Each structure stands twice: as structure tokens, then as C-alpha cells.
Amino acid sequence: MMISFEDVALSLDVPTLLRDLGIGYIQKAGKQFRIECPNALHIDKNPSCFFHSETLIWHCFGCNAKGTVLDLIRQYKDIEDANTYLLKIANYINDGEAKTFKKRYKREKMKEFDISANYRRDFSQAVDSIQDFVERRKFNLELFGKYFIGFNNQLNSITIPIVYFRKVVNVGERFIAPVNPSKKIMYKKGSHLDACVWGIFEGYDNQTPIFCEGVFDAVRLREAGFNAFAALTNRLSDEKLRLLLKHFPLDDWCILPDNDAGGRQMLKDWLKVLHYRTIEVIKLERYKDADEAPVDDLTKMVFDNRKKLEAFDLDVKTKDQVCHSVRGKLC
Numbered sequence: 001m002m003i004s005f006e007d008v009a010l011s012l013d014v015p016t017l018l019r020d021l022g023i024g025y026i027q028k029a030g031k032q033f034r035i036e037c038p039n040a041l042h043i044d045k046n047p048s049c050f051f052h053s054e055t056l057i058w059h060c061f062g063c064n065a066k067g068t069v070l071d072l073i074r075q076y077k078d079i080e081d082a083n084t085y086l087l088k089i090a091n092y093i094n095d096g097e098a099k100t101f102k103k104r105y106k107r108e109k110m111k112e113f114d115i116s117a118n119y120r121r122d123f124s125q126a127v128d129s130i131q132d133f134v135e136r137r138k139f140n141l142e143l144f145g146k147y148f149i150g151f152n153n154q155l156n157s158i159t160i161p162i163v164y165f166r167k168v169v170n171v172g173e174r175f176i177a178p179v180n181p182s183k184k185i186m187y188k189k190g191s192h193l194d195a196c197v198w199g200i201f202e203g204y205d206n207q208t209p210i211f212c213e214g215v216f217d218a219v220r221l222r223e224a225g226f227n228a229f230a231a232l233t234n235r236l237s238d239e240k241l242r243l244l245l246k247h248f249p250l251d252d253w254c255i256l257p258d259n260d261a262g263g264r265q266m267l268k269d270w271l272k273v274l275h276y277r278t279i280e281v282i283k284l285e286r287y288k289d290a291d292e293a294p295v296d297d298l299t300k301m302v303f304d305n306r307k308k309l310e311a312f313d314l315d316v317k318t319k320d321q322v323c324h325s326v327r328g329k330l331c
Contacts, residue, residue, distance in 0.1 A: 005056040005069065012090040013154050014053045017069075020089060021076040038075040039065040126151045129176050130158065137216070137291055140223045147219065160185075160215050162196045162232070170196055172215070185214075197240075199229035200247055209248060210282070210302070212256045213266055216291035221256070224295045226302060234258075234266035236273045252278045256302070259284040280308050 014033055018026050025047045027034040033051045035058070037044035042063040049060035056069035073082040123134055123141055130151050134141070144150075150159040157173040174185045198215045199222075207227040212218055213234050221228030231240065234257070255270055257263030263284075270279060283305040287293045293301070 008086060008090050009054050009056050012053075012056070012086075014051070017086075017089050018051070021073065023076070037062060037065060038067075038072055039063055040075075123151065127153045127156065129156055133158070133176050138294065139216070139219070139291075143219050143223055149215075149219070160198075162198055162215075174216070196232055197229055197243060197247070198232055208252065208254055209250075210254045210256055211244075212290055213258055213262060214289065214291070217256065217258070217289055220291040220293065220295070220298060221302075224299045224302070228256075231266070234262040234269065236266075236269040241273055250277070252280065254280040254282065254306075256282040256284065256290055258290075259288050278308060280306050282306055 015026060015028075018033060018035060023035050023038075025034070025036045027047070029050065031053050033053065034047055035049050035051055036047045037049040037060040038058070039060060042060065042065065044060070044062060046062075048062035049058055049065075051058040051069075051072070057066070058069070058072055059066040069086060070082040073079070073085055077085060079085055123131060123144070126134075130153070148161050151157065152159050152173060155173055155175065156177060157175045160172040160174060162170040162172065172185055199218055210221055210226050210228045211231055212221065212228060213231055215230045215232070218228040218230040231244075233240070253270070253274060255266065257266040267281060282302055284290060284293070285301060285305065287297075290298060
């Protein structure tokens with residue numbers, strides 16, 4: 001099987017490979033790793049060999065020995081098929097569709113992080129913790145495929161591209177077991193989330209849109225048949241408001257805030273900023289996030305747990321009082 005080192009490098013955890021080969025000295029130096037020279041004839045007391053994490057080529061500046069990652073494997077492992085060993089260590093999947101997307105994004109001059117070999121959509125190849133999370137939440141994998149939601153085994157995360165009219169403007173990683181719960185989802189640098197709304201692919205139909213905070217919430221709402229969009233933040237900044245009004249020239253708005261402090265902040269901000277609109281609020285019962293609710297329960301809540309709030313003539317102080325009252329009744 002012919003493999004591309006460039007593709008394999010994107011899914012390869014280099015320190016794992018080097019440790020598995022039994023290399024004792026490993027020191028990271030930028031995109032390279034300083035290691036002991038694999039040349040048996042070179043007694044490398046002061047390691048002078050460097051292994052490049054992107055090209056998968058090594059070069060010793062002491063004895064001038066050099067080679068590819070396959071040569072390195074053959075130096076340490078008594079195996080005939082170094083290719084198979086490398087692909088197994090890298091947990092590599094020859095994803096032709098991902099490669100096609102990668103070429104198209106490069107042609108359209110999109111950012112490097114838009115698509116990589118880590119960006120996979122066959123969840124049967126995900127690590128157990130990711131599969132358990134998906135099964136526990138009963139996510140619809142067909143919708144994950146439709147919206148290009150993949151996973152990253154190295155980061156133990158689900159990969160969420162933020163697509164804006166066919167262009168990926170940001171990519172988020174939803175960590176399955178974050179060390180810091182407040183950092184369970186992180187977005188790549190380069191595109192501020194105020195300039196993004198998840199769900200704007202080709203526009204929206206005439207069905208009243210429902211706005212929530214997170215992508216998984218919006219995906220679950222779409223699974224239930226609703227026209228949902230994720231604001232990606234519980235704050236409604238001026239830039240986010242301009243973006244929303246550009247694409248959604250609505251008089252009546254409908255939001256589904258999370259059943260936590262972030263959801264209360266979202267409700268408060270939307271009431272303050274959209275003071276000249278009518279806002280319908282959907283209350284989550286028994287669940288913290290919409291994506292935790294089964295589709296039938298969520299559908300019932302959307303239809304039964306709505307409260308329309310008129311905020312036309314409220315000053316800031318009164319709005320705060322309204323938010324305080326609504327928090328008690330709805331959240």
C-alpha cells in the first residue's frame with residue numbers, strides 16, 4: 001500500500017512512535033524531535049539526530065546518516081512490513097473523501113486547519129471514550145456526516161467545523177474528558193466567534209429559527225425537525241447582532257438557552273440587546289443542555305414550554321428585573 005508521509009504525519013503522535021521503538025532520548029525542538037542516532041555504528045553520547053514531525057524524515061548531524069520514518073522503524077523493529085506498523089501506530093485511515101475536501105479547501109485558499117487526516121467521520125474508528133459519548137447522547141451520525149462533524153483520537157475530542165456558506169471559518173474541539181470542565185470546548189485561533197453562527201450553510205427556510213448556544217444543541221433540534229442555529233456563545237455582542245440581523249431579518253425571535261448560568265446569561269443578553277423585538281423563550285426541563293434530551297422530550301418542550309416576552313419599552317434596570325424573574329420561571 002502506497003502511503004503519503006504528509007497524510008500520515010497529520011494523524012501520527014510522534015512521541016508515541018518514538019517511545020514504542022524504544023528510543024530513550026526524546027526532546028522536542030519546534031517541529032522536530034531530537035533523538036539518539038539510530039545508526040548502530042555511531043556512538044551518539046550527545047544526541048545529534050533530528051526527526052521532523054511533518055516530513056517524517058530523520059537526519060543525524062554527527063555521522064550524516066539520514067532516512068525516512070520507515071528506515072527508522074526497520075532499525076529498531078525486526079519486522080518485514082514497516083508500512084503496516086506505521087499505519088497502526090498512527091491509527092491512520094485512508095479517507096479519500098477527506099483528501100478531496102482538503103484539496104478543495106486548499107484550492108479555495110481556506111485555512112490549513114480546515115481539514116486534516118484527524119478530521120474523520122467514520123465514528124466506528126473513534127476511540128472507545130468518543131464512541132461511548134456519542135452512544136450515550138444518542139447523536140444522529142447521519143447528521144454528523146451531513147454537517148462534517150468528525151473526531152480527533154489524539155485529543156479525545158469531537159471535531160466541529162463552523163461552516164459559513166460552504167467555507168470553514170473555524171474548527172472547534174469538544175473534549176470528551178476535559179481536565180478543566182470550563183474548557184470542554186475550544187476553538188482554533190484565527191477567526192473570532194463573534195463573526196460566526198453555526199448553521200448558516202445555504203440560508204434558512206421560512207420556518208421560524210430557534211437559536212441556542214452550542215452546536216450539539218442545534219444538531220439535536222435539527223434532528224427533531226426544527227430550524228436551529230448555534231450562536232456559539234452566550235453573549236450577544238454588537239458584531240454578533242449585526243451578523244444575525246443580516247441573515248435573519250426577524251421581528252419575532254425564539255431562543256432555547258441552556259439550563260445553567262450560561263443559559264441565564266444568554267437570556268439576559270438577548271433581552272437587553274433585542275429590546276425592540278419580541279422574544280420567545282423555550283424552557284428546558286430536567287436537562288442542562290438540549291443535546292441531552294431525547295428527541296421526543298425536546299419536541300414536546302419546544303411546543304409546550306414557550307413564553308413570549310415583550311421587551312419594547314423596558315429600560316436597562318427594568319430589563320434586569322425581567323431577566324431575574326424569567327430566570328426563576330424558565331431556568
